Amino acid sequence: MDRTISRYLFFRTLYEPKVTFEVLAESDPSAWKVFSGYSVWLLLLPPVFSWIGAYNFGWRLGAAEPLMLATSTLTLISIAYFLTLLFGFYSTAVISRWMAATYGASSSFGRHAALITIVGQPLAIASVAHLFPNVFFNVLVMIPTMLWSMYLLYSGIPIALETPPERGMLMASSLVGWLLVAAVSLLGLTMGLWTAGLGPALGV
Amino acid sequence: MTTQQQYYQDEVVKRLVQFSVAWAVVAMAAGVYVAAELLWPTIDFGQPWLSFGRLRPLHTNGIIFGFGVSALMATAFYSVQRTSHVPLFAPRLAWFVCYAWQLLVLLGGLSLLIGWNTTKEYAELEWPFDIAIAVLWVSFAIIFFGTIARRRIRPIYISNWFYGALIIVIAMLHIVNSLALPVSLTKSYSLYAGAQDAIVQWWYGHNAVGFLLTGGFLGMLYYFLPKHAGRPIWSYKLSVISFWAFTYSYIWAGPHHLHYNAIPEWVQSLGVVMSLILLAPSWATLINGVMTVSTAWEKLKTDPALKFIVLSLAFYGLATFEGPMMSIRSVNVVSHFTDWTIGHVHSGALGWNAMITYGTFYYLMPRLVGTELYSTRLANVHFWLALAGTMLYIISMWAAGVSQGLLWLSLDDTGELAFGFRDIMASMAPYYGLRLVAGLIFLGGTLLMAYNFYMTTRSRTTVRVEPPIVDPAYGVVT
Numbered sequence: 001m002d003r004t005i006s007r008y009l010f011f012r013t014l015y016e017p018k019v020t021f022e023v024l025a026e027s028d029p030s031a032w033k034v035f036s037g038y039s040v041w042l043l044l045l046p047p048v049f050s051w052i053g054a055y056n057f058g059w060r061l062g063a064a065e066p067l068m069l070a071t072s073t074l075t076l077i078s079i080a081y082f083l084t085l086l087f088g089f090y091s092t093a094v095i096s097r098w099m100a101a102t103y104g105a106s107s108s109f110g111r112h113a114a115l116i117t118i119v120g121q122p123l124a125i126a127s128v129a130h131l132f133p134n135v136f137f138n139v140l141v142m143i144p145t146m147l148w149s150m151y152l153l154y155s156g157i158p159i160a161l162e163t164p165p166e167r168g169m170l171m172a173s174s175l176v177g178w179l180l181v182a183a184v185s186l187l188g189l190t191m192g193l194w195t196a197g198l199g200p201a202l203g204v
Numbered sequence: 205m206t207t208q209q210q211y212y213q214d215e216v217v218k219r220l221v222q223f224s225v226a227w228a229v230v231a232m233a234a235g236v237y238v239a240a241e242l243l244w245p246t247i248d249f250g251q252p253w254l255s256f257g258r259l260r261p262l263h264t265n266g267i268i269f270g271f272g273v274s275a276l277m278a279t280a281f282y283s284v285q286r287t288s289h290v291p292l293f294a295p296r297l298a299w300f301v302c303y304a305w306q307l308l309v310l311l312g313g314l315s316l317l318i319g320w321n322t323t324k325e326y327a328e329l330e331w332p333f334d335i336a337i338a339v340l341w342v343s344f345a346i347i348f349f350g351t352i353a354r355r356r357i358r359p360i361y362i363s364n365w366f367y368g369a370l371i372i373v374i375a376m377l378h379i380v381n382s383l384a385l386p387v388s389l390t391k392s393y394s395l396y397a398g399a400q401d402a403i404v405q406w407w408y409g410h411n412a413v414g415f416l417l418t419g420g421f422l423g424m425l426y427y428f429l430p431k432h433a434g435r436p437i438w439s440y441k442l443s444v445i446s447f448w449a450f451t452y453s454y455i456w457a458g459p460h461h462l463h464y465n466a467i468p469e470w471v472q473s474l475g476v477v478m479s480l481i482l483l484a485p486s487w488a489t490l491i492n493g494v495m496t497v498s499t500a501w502e503k504l505k506t507d508p509a510l511k512f513i514v515l516s517l518a519f520y521g522l523a524t525f526e527g528p529m530m531s532i533r534s535v536n537v538v539s540h541f542t543d544w545t546i547g548h549v550h551s552g553a554l555g556w557n558a559m560i561t562y563g564t565f566y567y568l569m570p571r572l573v574g575t576e577l578y579s580t581r582l583a584n585v586h587f588w589l590a591l592a593g594t595m596l597y598i599i600s601m602w603a604a605g606v607s608q609g610l611l612w613l614s615l616d617d618t619g620e621l622a623f624g625f626r627d628i629m630a631s632m633a634p635y636y637g638l639r640l641v642a643g644l645i646f647l648g649g650t651l652l653m654a655y656n657f658y659m660t661t662r663s664r665t666t667v668r669v670e671p672p673i674v675d676p677a678y679g680v681v682t
């Protein structure tokens with residue numbers, strides 16, 4: 001990956017996202033280098049935090065007793081979590097590049113991968129909240145983080161992918177549509193796995 | 205020979221939009237109040253009419269029949285004239301329907317507050333109101349189909365097919381589901397009993413969602429989106445295919461509301477299969493909408509209304525994906541009877557129905573009175589409030605719903621249910637707080653829109669528009 005980009009990607013996105021998007025617009029990074037040098041490490045954070053939190057404290061869903069899971073189940077769930085995030089990252093980057101043709105945006109896959117990583121970065125970092133596995137606390141942390149990520153998506157597309165702001169707004173909304181569907185699919189998939197016996201013991 | 209000058213009947217459209225906005229404010233305020241009651245149950249102050257059980261149907265009926273149907277009537281009247289190139293058929297009947305419908309919603313709402321209730325969800329109004337609804341709905345049909353019958357242009361545009369399906373199917377559903385034996389002015393008993401009653405009720409309930417909240421609003425989308433964008437619909441052929449696929453498959457999906465109940469298992473399975481098939485026509489429309497708007501991006505610079513329509517498509521995609529997914533039994537066993545269902549309904553109602561309606565109204569109101577919108581800035585603020593309110597609502601209900609589903613199916617070491625219903629509900633309070641905030645944000649945006657419309661239309665008269673000359677190639681031979 002271009003050294004300038006990597007310097008910007010890691011920390012500067014958190015406080016100067018627009019500068020990062022401008023730098024990204026002037027480069028054409030390799031998708032593999034973005035992924036291996038940056039994205040995959042961020043994608044590891046949520047499952048690791050969630051494993052540590054759930055192993056030590058158990059998930060608190062509001063009821064008195066925390067939900068403790070067997071170590072093997074917990075590991076299996078964390079691996080599934082990581083694989084799902086991996087799939088989410090890759091599919092979103094692919095869909096973003098696919099949409100680029102419709103919205104007149106750059107078709108550089110590396111740039112799409114970098115943009116999706118920057119957008120997802122706050123969520124990955126905020127997953128530190130999983131260390132305190134209380135569902136409501138996590139919801140409280142994740143909602144403002146998600147709004148920040150949405151802001152990054154809407155403001156980043158026109159700059160980093162070099163398309164007019166209005167077309168960028170349409171593309172961002174289409175991606176939000178995809179991400180909403182992906183989020184709800186994740187919920188549905190989780191319910192299916194629980195019902196199939198992977199996860200908490202349910203009377204079904 | 206002189207011919208009398210003809211104008212579109214737009215005054216009645218404007219009045220219906222105004223009523224729709226007024227009902228949106230009232231019914232959403234009722235929704236906010238019941239959301240607050242789930243957090244602070246004592247704010248009913250011991251008054252039966254302020255209790256959750258009476259205010260909740262007021263909220264749903266006010267939104268569906270007051271806000272939703274008034275908006276559908278307004279947009280159907282507006283678009284059917286323009287796609288048929290003739291003024292509305294039977295304009296006096298249109299005025300009658302406009303005012304009588306509002307009176308019906310008002311009196312119906314009051315009847316719910318004093319406790320008249322059939323106990324059928326979304327069909328709570330008692331038999332005198334059911335008869336009035338049937339009469340007014342048939343009148344609506346006469347106006348709509350009468351206008352189409354007198355059209356001067358040969359093709360019947362796709363939006364009219366959706367509005368037509370709305371009118372026909374809702375009449376059928378309402379009349380069949382409301383068949384009852386009255387025992388007094390305020391009480392009746394359904395002609396159906398037990399499992400049959402449940403099947404008929406959810407055949408009605410699901411298709412009220414399907415043909416009113418989806419099909420009717422798709423009619424709105426197919427007329428107003430291309431108008432907004434200044435482009436024809438991306439694929440007309442796809443819109444016709446999706447119409448017939450939608451109409452055929454939706455009507456069978458109702459039993460998915462009755463999983464694990466005393467209805468035959470094959471009926472439940474049929475409901476699941478048809479729900480999954482439904483995804484195809486739903487998303488065909490989504491693709492058509494997205495592709496239509498994608499070519500009209502320049503308009504976003506000046507038109508805040510288009511933003512609402514763009515976003516409504518995203519939530520339409522979410523809701524029409526989430527619904528079939530929740531109909532799968534292994535998902536439904538956890539999600540049913542939880543707040544996830546409430547979140548799903550509101551991703552459709554706030555994200556799709558309200559947003560597409562707001563976008564349409566922002567387009568309509570200035571044009572009806574021949575001026576610019578009073579404040580584009582306020583409309584933009586409204587857009588972000590609507591988005592924030594909807595997202596907060598959905599996320600809080602997702603989290604609450606999944607927690608509930610997990611908690612009340614959890615077993616302890618002895619195989620007994622691990623948690624009591626009351627404890628679980630008490631632990632939901634923080635989510636209900638978030639939902640209340642979400643509702644207030646969304647209601648705040650709606651109030652801004654109402655003010656914007658008041659200032660836009662204040663002391664202005666409705667513009668008189670003549671039907672255009674029809675190209676002979678498309679004209680109806682008379």
